[in-house]
Amino acid sequence: MKIEVWSDFVCPFCYIGKRRLEQALEEFDHKNKVEVSYKSFELQPHLPSDKNVTIHEMLAKKMNTTPEQAKAMNQQIIASAATVGLAYQFDEMKQTNTLDAHRLVKYAETKGKGGELTERLLSAHFLESQFLGEQETLLSLAADVGLNREEASKVLSSSEYLDDVRMDQQEGQQLGVQGVPFFVFNRKYAISGAQPHEAFVQTLKKVWEEENQSSPLQHIHSDSEATCTDDGCEITETNKEA
Secondary structure, eight states: EEEEEEOTOOHHHHHHHHHHHHHHHHOOOGGGGOOEEEOOOSTTTTTTOEEEEEEEHHHHHHHSSSSHHHHHHHHHHHHHHHHHTTTOOOOGGGGOOOOHHHEEEHHHHTTTTTTHHHHHHHHHHHTTTTTSSSSSHHHHHHHHHOHHHHHHHHHHSOOHHHHHHHHHHHHHOOOOOOOOSSEEEETEEEEEEEEEHHHHHHHHHHHHHTOOOOOOOOOEOOSEEEEEEEEEEEEEOOOOOO
């Protein structure tokens, strides 16, 4: 089974969704036959990195509200992250452009380290408040997972792997990816958002049972959806018809 995940390193629900998928895989009898790959998605591609702007200030400007109100809005996300063992540190997070981080992961994939660097970048941003918009930080994180620092520096100082990032983004658009996280199972089923644990468990079982069948991409929905788009990150409730 192949699972493709479109996500961004500054998307809080992407890390939560990653953990929920991993927890579901731990319960899956065929987990050793599942391949998970991560695809590039930039939530705000035109937003510059600025370590003088906090996440609360960035959100306040985007939502036309105050930093205090923005901070209050993030409490729900912090509570959601805690349910999967993640202690988010929003107060120290900075406004970050993630293009270089995505390019670096593409380089890491050529060394068999894509998954490790993806986890390290998410952890650094959300749990340690490290500034991913700075090349020195990215190089240190690359070294943490065993990548050659000099090679990584050459990548970041060039436009290498930019085409790979753009290819992921274009592919996502073709599949209808408008927000992240977005999980695609065998190009047959899709889960949009950091859905509850049960949604991942059920989808894994369903795809495994139907893996030799072909059908259009189908979306798995629940009563709530935790997704990040260019407009922001939120948990929305889905009304079901009687």
